[in-house]
Amino acid sequence: MVSACYAQSDTLQHITVTRDARIDLLLQKNREINEELYLKTLKNMDGFRVQVISTNDRQKALDLKTKMMADFPDEPTYLLYHAPYFKIHIGNFRTREDAGVLMDKIKKAVSGSVFVVPSKVVIKPSKDGELLL
Numbered sequence: 001m002v003s004a005c006y007a008q009s010d011t012l013q014h015i016t017v018t019r020d021a022r023i024d025l026l027l028q029k030n031r032e033i034n035e036e037l038y039l040k041t042l043k044n045m046d047g048f049r050v051q052v053i054s055t056n057d058r059q060k061a062l063d064l065k066t067k068m069m070a071d072f073p074d075e076p077t078y079l080l081y082h083a084p085y086f087k088i089h090i091g092n093f094r095t096r097e098d099a100g101v102l103m104d105k106i107k108k109a110v111s112g113s114v115f116v117v118p119s120k121v122v123i124k125p126s127k128d129g130e131l132l133l
Helices: 021-042 058-071 096-109
Strands: 002-006 013-017 045-055 077-082 085-093 115-121
Touching (some): 045 058, 045 096, 058 085, 058 096, 085 096, 085 115, 096 115
Antiparallel strands (some): 077 085
16 A cells, blocks of 8 residues: 655655565565575586596595595595596685695695596585685
């Protein structure tokens, strides 16, 4: 319901707006749906990870994964299987440069070829709305 009262001069104007409480419920539901869709989108964004090893020896890959988890506890570590190879990837980065910083640290701890690879990465929003990797 909207009512308005206007005087002849421009000095007095009064507008009263009464809105239905159901509108607030619809807005809240719309926010929840949009947030859910947004979070689903963030779970698999294009980004980069550091590949530490690619081998057909499963035990060797698992041993290296354990070492990476111990040496870099703040970085998520992944064991992937692309027949016939087991691969260890570490980290979730939006840019190749950010992944390169971790790659340089890993090269000091591990012998062999270590390089940055494109991957789907997991991104989590923080409580204040910023994106965290």
